[in-house]
Amino acid sequence: MKEIFHALVLxxxxxxxxxxxxxxxxxxxxxxxxxxxxxMPRTLWPYEDIARVNLSFSGTLLExxxxxxxxxxxxxxVDCGTLLWALQNEKLFExxxxxxxxxxxxxxxxADWDEHISRWQTIGRNVFWRDHFSGFWPPEMGFDMKVIxxxxxxxxxxxxxxxxxxxPVDEMSWQELRYRxxxxxxxxxxxIVVVRDRDLSAAQLAGMEYSWFYNEIQERTKWCDFPPLVxxxxxxxxxxxxxxxxPQANFWSYFYKTALDEIRAGHSSMRPTFxxxxxxxxxxxxxxxxxxxxWPTDEHHGWDFHQWQGSQTQRDAMTRVHEVSKAFHEVKDxxxxxxxxxxxxxxxxxxxxxxxxxxxxxxxxxxxxAWVYRAHQDLDAVQYHLEEAKNRLE
Numbered sequence: 001m002k003e004i005f006h007a008l009v010l011x012x013x014x015x016x017x018x019x020x021x022x023x024x025x026x027x028x029x030x031x032x033x034x035x036x037x038x039x040m041p042r043t044l045w046p047y048e049d050i051a052r053v054n055l056s057f058s059g060t061l062l063e064x065x066x067x068x069x070x071x072x073x074x075x076x077x078v079d080c081g082t083l084l085w086a087l088q089n090e091k092l093f094e095x096x097x098x099x100x101x102x103x104x105x106x107x108x109x110x111a112d113w114d115e116h117i118s119r120w121q122t123i124g125r126n127v128f129w130r131d132h133f134s135g136f137w138p139p140e141m142g143f144d145m146k147v148i149x150x151x152x153x154x155x156x157x158x159x160x161x162x163x164x165x166x167x168p169v170d171e172m173s174w175q176e177l178r179y180r181x182x183x184x185x186x187x188x189x190x191x192i193v194v195v196r197d198r199d200l201s202a203a204q205l206a207g208m209e210y211s212w213f214y215n216e217i218q219e220r221t222k223w224c225d226f227p228p229l230v231x232x233x234x235x236x237x238x239x240x241x242x243x244x245x246x247p248q249a250n251f252w253s254y255f256y257k258t259a260l261d262e263i264r265a266g267h268s269s270m271r272p273t274f275x276x277x278x279x280x281x282x283x284x285x286x287x288x289x290x291x292x293x294x295w296p297t298d299e300h301h302g303w304d305f306h307q308w309q310g311s312q313t314q315r316d317a318m319t320r321v322h323e324v325s326k327a328f329h330e331v332k333d334x335x336x337x338x339x340x341x342x343x344x345x346x347x348x349x350x351x352x353x354x355x356x357x358x359x360x361x362x363x364x365x366x367x368x369x370a371w372v373y374r375a376h377q378d379l380d381a382v383q384y385h386l387e388e389a390k391n392r393l394e
Contacts, residue, residue: 001269004217005229005278007194008204008256009160010236011137012037013058013102015363020064023073032243034078036236037065040093041086043252047260048091052272055093055236056137059100059120060361062127088128094274097121097133097156103360104142104308106292107318109325113147116357117154134158134276140362141196141233141295142305148186158192158275160233161290164303166195169287179221179228181275181284192284194275196233198296205234207241207251210258214270227282229273233295297366308365317372321359324379328356331386335393345392352385 014033022030044051057065062084064070071080087093099105099116100123108116117136124133134157138147141162151159163178172180177195184193200216221228236242240249247253262268294302300310309315332349340346359378364371 002221002224003227003271004221004269005227005271005273006217007054007229007231007273007275007278008052009054009056009096009137009196009231009233009275011056011098011139011233012061012237013056013139013235014061014064014237015361016060016101016358017064018363020070020073030074031077032245033237034074034080034083035245036242038078038083039250039252040236041083041089043257044092047257047264048089050263050272051092051256051260052274052277053093054096054135054275055087056096056098057124057127058098058102058139059123060102062123066123066127084127088130090130094135094276095124095128095130095133096135096137096160097124097154098137099139101357101361102139102363103357104140104294104305104362104365105138105147106142106144106294107305107308107365108360109322110146110150111329112325112357112360113150114153115353116360117150119357121154135160135194137233140308140366141302142293142308142362143290144292145184145186145290148184148191149189151191152189156191158194158279158284160196160231161193162293162295162302163195163198164301165291165293166193167289167291169289172286173223175221175224175228176226176286177288179224179230180226180286181229181279182286182288183284184288184290192279193288193290194229194231196231196295200230201232201234202296204232204251205239205241208255210255210262213255214259214262214268217270226285227278229275229278229282231275308362311369313369313372314365317375318365320379321356321375324359324382325356328352328382328386331389331393335389338393340393342392345389348385348389348392352382352389355379355381355385 065080100119136156136159181192181194217230242251244250296302297307300306355378359375364375
């Protein structure tokens with residue numbers, strides 16, 4: 001049997017303070033979410049020899065799960081400390097970097113990208129006890145080629161992109177374009193792009209039978225004259241398929257465990273893989289460009305970011321994000337030029353900075369106009385602290 005390599009990628013994200021707030025209003029939903037996280041290592045421990053999962057956790061989610069007070073509140077349901085320890089298992093999990101506050105990078109100010117990237121790396125190193133992360137998950141798969149130099153500066157080897165937006169520079173077949181990693185270049189900086197199969201990823205999120213999935217990957221890769229890498233990417237903590245506590249109706253016990261049992265029995269040519277391991281063995285081939293776009297949502301395709309900027313209210317809020325970000329960086333640059341050492345100035349600037357980044361959280365714009373006020377609240381606070389900081393410069 002020809003081996004078909006499968007990179008299972010799951011994105012885990014909860015907005016700032018969301019789980020704390022849900023504890024007050026819908027405790028069972030919090031339990032469902034935490035059980036979805038806890039179910040992963042518990043299901044996979046007996047399969048350390050073959051199971052491989054590529055995971056992304058947003059910085060805001062890691063912040064919550066590692067907070068002692070939150071851990072105390074949910075201890076009777078899930079031991080978050082033990083959960084985070086279990087996710088350090090490098091036989092089962094490869095951790096991907098992302099943006100700390102889960103921004104749609106393609107829509108947010110470029111001047112803020114490096115801080116989102118570096119702040120995640122700081123908490124990622126602390127929580128997962130490792131110094132390096134090879135892969136980058138752009139939140140909401142909101143990709144722009146301009147991010148490539150920023151990712152290279154941060155030490156990333158590869159980035160995930162959606163199959164809908166990848167265009168070949170070199171001649172290649174449909175199978176090569178979708179099931180092989182490639183090289184993308186922007187302003188002299190190169191990075192490997194790993195292509196997410198949009199159709200199979202949608203099935204992964206919605207729920208699927210193992211037999212259907214296995215047949216699909218065989219059909220889709222049967223003309224490949226190279227080792228195919230089928231990459232499926234979805235949320236791993238949203239939707240009934242991942243949250244359902246019924247073992248006959250959730251991803252891990254119904255689908256993935258079945259897939260692993262079939263592999264172990266010698267009945268399957270599917271080979272779960274870490275993306276980094278695949279790249280070490282087979283490398284990347286061919287050059288591509290990637291158009292700006294995001295992954296699809298329930299209502300929108302993703303190419304125009306309509307989910308996050310479909311209304312005038314959403315667009316106005318994002319315009320304000322850019323304006324306030326520009327004002328922040330002007331103050332920061334002025335202080336750097338003057339060599340300002342005033343600790344109170346830097347305290348005020350720091351308070352402004354993290355609130356600016358939090359205002360850019362994708363969820364503030366995802367839910368139509370319902371959460372836009374959260375962005376404005378943080379931007380109001382940014383402007384207040386900026387004024388306090390500017391007063392220290394005068």
